[in-house]
Structure formats: structure tokens, C-alpha cells
Amino acid sequence: MLAKRWLDHDRGGYVLLGVLAVLAVVVPVANLAFPDGSPLHLSTFMVTLLGKYLCYALLALALDLVWGYVGILSLGHGAFFALGGYAMGMYLMRQIGARGVYGNANLPDFMVFLNWDTLPWYWHGFDAFWFALVMVVLVPGLLAFVFGWLAFRSRVTGVYLSIITQALTYALMLAFFRNEMGFGGNNGLTDFKELLGFDLQSDKTRVVLFLTSIAALALGYIACRYVVTSRLGRVVAAIRDAEGRVRFTGFRTHHFKVWVFTLSAVLCGIAGALYVPQVGIINPTEFQPLNSIELVVWVAVGGRGTLYGAALGAAVVNYAKSTFTALLPEVWLFVLGALFVLVTIALPRGLVGIAARFKRAQHA
């Protein structure tokens, strides 16, 4: 059985999928079936917050695929997330129609404000949902493919690759900050009203977005798991451990790296596209290098090279972030830095490593 191979000996994966299944039932019921004020009621704010964490978890999963399994430490994965988010944001902007502040059915508000009289060519097509979905996958995928092809064919590896991925996301941030780019400048895209005609503020829409995020994370996990347990997964792990040897064995290693890097970027794009309708805004700060570095911390904290560990790390670190930034906002960055140092020194295998050690101690 194929399914058996993906999840063979993958207890962490079972736990992750189990937790997602439970959330998929409990959260909608607690939000919709129990009235406001009931002790079992879950606020829509919490539903959206959980949905956001799920998007982050998918993003972390995508990074773990390239970092944990191919050994590519990308410090620019936030760029693919943001691009997917912008593609979805453009569709949501077109859905506003004539209900903007200026009441212009043909142009988004920020374009009217800039005295533009026609829609730029690259905004055409975003009226259609299917077109936006294609772009969510295509734009990050194509960028990753071209970037990966140039970098991996030239055998750029290690710290140099990390630096240019960082430069990539920084350059995109500067570009998207410019009003002339036509993506809303530093305000980005916001004030969304509807998605496929459903009100984005309604509880039911939020719950559906939450469920879609659960499905995306579960399918993303299974897809990644399929890849890493396949023979291709063994080839890329071999590339991580001894790339020169793989090349001499007759594999074109850069093809494999580009393939996995592109797949990872597509997953990031999907995560970004699910994130934007839930948080209601996308702006150029999503491209800032710090975001991509935080993402690396999530994966390191959870446990690199396990996939489910990355999802766990994203949830734990972001929960800590939500808590700390509410209580002591100025301390958060120190906590984040300390967390990274601590994990690197004391827990090279992350939280997942603690669980494994605990289990071994029980057996002994």
C-alpha cells in the first residue's frame, strides 16, 4: 500500500494528522454551535488566530522540506509566502468592485489615489478566482524555479546561498514598497470585502477558511512525506550528506534541488494565499528578511528534518509570540534570539528531540 509507506513508522505524522482532524471537528462546533457567552464557545478571533498558525505551520513545513532534507538553508522563504499572499490579495481587491472609498468599479482605491486611469496589465485576470489560484502557485513556483536554476546550476551552496536568498526577499520588499509597482506601496492591499461572494467578516466564512487551512496543511504534510520517503527523497538526502558523491554517481544534482525548492515555494505560496483572507491585509513587510529568519527559528525549535516538528515549532513559537507581544512587547525579540541560541546549543533536534529522548529513557 502506498499510504502505508508514507506513514510507516511515522508516529509524529499520525499525531499531527490526528490533532488536525480533532481541530477540524472541535473548532467549528465550538464557534458555531455554542452561543457567545457559553463556556464552550470559541471566539471568531481565536478561530482566525488558529487559522493563521496553520498557515505558518504549512510555511514551516515547506522550509523544512528544503532545509531538513536537502540541506538548503533558505533565508528568503517568506518571499514565496508573500507572493502567494499578494496573488490572493489582488483577487480580493478586485472583489471590492465599486464599494471602495472612491466608488470606482474599474480601479482599486490606491490607484485612484495615485491618479491612475487604467488598470496595469498585470492586474488583468485577477477578477477570476481560478486565475488568482493559478497565480498563487505559478508566481512563487516560477520565481523559485528560475532562482534555483541559476543558483544550483552555478553550484552556489551553504552560506552564500543563504545570503542571496536573503537578498532576494529584501529586493522584493523594496520593490513592493514603491507606489509605481502597482501593488499598493507600503499600505499594501487591504479592506477586503468578500471571497467568492462570501462576506470575509462572517463567522461561517472564517470557519471555512480555517477548515481549508487544515486541509492544506494535512495534504501538504502528506505530499512532503510522500516525497521524502520516495527514492527521490533518498537522493536528496544523499545530496544533503555528500553532494559531490551523488554527482559522480550520475545524478544531475541541481535538477533535484531545483525540483524540491520549487515544490517548497509552491507550498509557501498556498500558505500565503490562505493567510491573507484570514488576516485581512498583505503589505511589503511580509517580505522583510526578519520574517524569513523567524521562520528558520520555528523549524529549528520544532525539530529540523521531521516535517511534523516544523509544524509543531511554528505553532509553539507563534503562540509564545502572541502571548509575549501582548504582555511584554519589547521583550519578544530577545526571547526569540535566546530561543534560537538555546535550541542550537542544547536541543539540536528541537522539541521533537526531547520527546524522542524521553521515550528512549522510558524504554531503558
Added chain:
Amino acid sequence: MRETGPRDAEDWATDDPLPGGIDAPHKWILYLDKISVSFDGFRALNNLNLYIEAGELRCVIGPNGAGKTTMMDVITGKTRPDEGEAFFNGTIDLLEHTEPEIASWIGRKFQKPTVFVNHTVLENLELAGLRDKRVWPTLITKLSAQDSDRIDATLRTIGLLDHARRQAGALSHGQKQWLEIGMLLMQNPRVLLVDEPVAGMTRQETEATAELLNGLAGEHSVVVVEHDMEFVRSIARRVTVLHEGHVLAEGTMDVIQNDQRVIEVYLGE
């Protein structure tokens, strides 16, 4: 002074024709002619000639810096020479092919054993033996019974049948060297380039390696670069001595050992 007859060469030439359009008169499985390579003015190879017959077991010796590694780099496509010709199987111009292409004809074993430490012995051999090494086929195709048989046969040849399910990283130094030779065999190359196979091996391991390489010659052409003179003596039929980037002497071990120039630069040390 040839130990293997030209009959072998013709056998190779007739079976399984390989791509390549040049009609060169070379009957050699490996033909390096007047190869020169310079790095920043340093001549690593200087007018090197090396001709290997099909099925031959050849030892290449020489002091440090003689150009042995550069020679293998040229053969495997890692380094492009400034001058000279390099042909495989008479018609295939090695200078016009990439490393992965050459790897399917000529397998190289590095000095330091490099196996995939996080994979089992079986998985190491399986990866090396994949027929279609492109991305999609690697993702989708299943292992055939024929492939499994081939892996089994190789495990037997390299004496690791009992270790098939072990992590390669947990093997002893000698076992890693054999596994790497096994990985080369899985690629089914015509020529094996083996760099210092017995460095760091125990006496028993060295003997087993000599037996292994001897068994491979005939079906494959084997070029062994080695420092251990006793080992060379135990396997060599024909020895080439490199010095300062060119061939100093060539012949049987007896001829080499009595060559005055060789004694001066190498054996006399």
C-alpha cells in the same frame, strides 16, 4: 609486455555500442594523449599519455604532486585540460561530456570513502544502480526484481551481504571502501578509477581488497592509484609511474622496480 590480449578490446568494441560520432583509430578503452593542465602557472599535468586496454588492471603510482588526482579529474570531466585528447571506448570524446554523463561509463572511487552515511547499505547500492537518474522517474518508478538481483549479486561480490540493512555510517573503514566499490559496480561502468583503496586498512582488509579488485578486472577495466607498494605488487600486472605530471616509466612491476629513474624519484625515498 601486455598481460591481456587485444581480444578483450574487440569484445568490448562489438557489444553494446555507445554514443559518439568520431571515428578515431583508438582501440583503447581509455586513451589520454598529450594532456596538459596548468593551475596558475603550475603544470599539474605535462604532456601525459595513458592508454588503458579493456579488461586491464593498471596501477598508477607516483610521489605526491605527481598529478594522479588531476589525471582522474580530467578523465571524469571535473577538470578540462589546456591541451590534449581524451577518448573513452575509442570514439567518445571525454572532453565534450559532463561529469554525470561520464559517470555512467567511468566510475570513480575517491580516496576518502564517501558513502551516504544516513542510508542503509542496501539504499546506497540502490541509488547508485538506478537506471533512470532523472527527477520524475526517480520519484515514481518501482524497483524491479532484476534490480534486486543485481543488488544482491553486488552485495555478495563486496562481501557485505550480512550488512545490507545497516546504516552505512556504522560500517568499518574497510567496509565503507568496499561499499563504495559496490556502488561503482551498480553503475555498471566499463572503467573503474580507484584512488588509494587500501589506505588505512588492516592487513586482512587489504588482502580482501586485492582479491576483490583482481576479480573485477576482465569484466571491467580497473585503474588503481596507490601508495602502498606491497599492495601494488600483489595486484599489478602493469604499472605506470607518474612524476611531475608525465609518465616516467611503464611496465611490469619487475621492470619498474629496476628502472633507475623510478628508484631515484620514488622507490628510493
